């Protein structure tokens with residue numbers, strides 16, 4: 173099913189494009205993304221084991237579909253996260269421009285989504301904000317620079333080495349709420365983790381994504397009765 177971010181197949185019409193999209197939007201009273209307002213969150217103490225990212229170097233494959241670049245771990249290259257004693261395995265990394273979530277009225281140049289799935293098929297998506305002028309720049313691996321970053325090559329297929337340490341911030345304070353996928357079918361529930369601290373990206377990295385991918389953020393959805401927790 174053809175959908176897009178503008179025009180007649182844009183976000184306000186997604187639910188009219190097919191019955192699956194319609195059902196997903198209608199059944200869930202919780203849709204993503206939302207505006208995150210720290211003052212309105214339920215504050216939770218973050219313990220050492222509240223969230224555990226297995227951050228390491230993984231071999232990934234790149235692909236281009238649904239309007240953005242997707243990175244997925246090659247077979248045998250598992251990365252995972254444990255949240256509330258449940259383990260989720262990394263399936264996919266992709267980016268939206270500009271950010272989909274808003275943090276304290278602040279939008280960011282990019283939001284990277286790490287999509288994880290548990291053994292019993294539950295989804296957890298971790299959103300990391302990326303900004304090109306935010307403090308020290310993380311050193312991206314040579315593979316990302318030399319092969320992937322060339323503007324005309326973002327859409328090609330590669331197998332690259334990726335160091336997850338540079339894409340997930342050191343400060344693991346995060347927002348947590350129940351939401352949905354932000355692309356059709358926008359189904360849920362999805363366990364959302366949105367990191368408060370952005371990562372700093374090289375300017376040419378953001379520029380390459382802006383040129384090749386462009387605007388790919390779903391508009392904000394109503395928070396309704398949901399509680400957003402802030403673990404810090």
Ligand SMILES: [Zn+2]
Nearest residue numbers: 266268285354
């Ligand atoms: Zn996404």
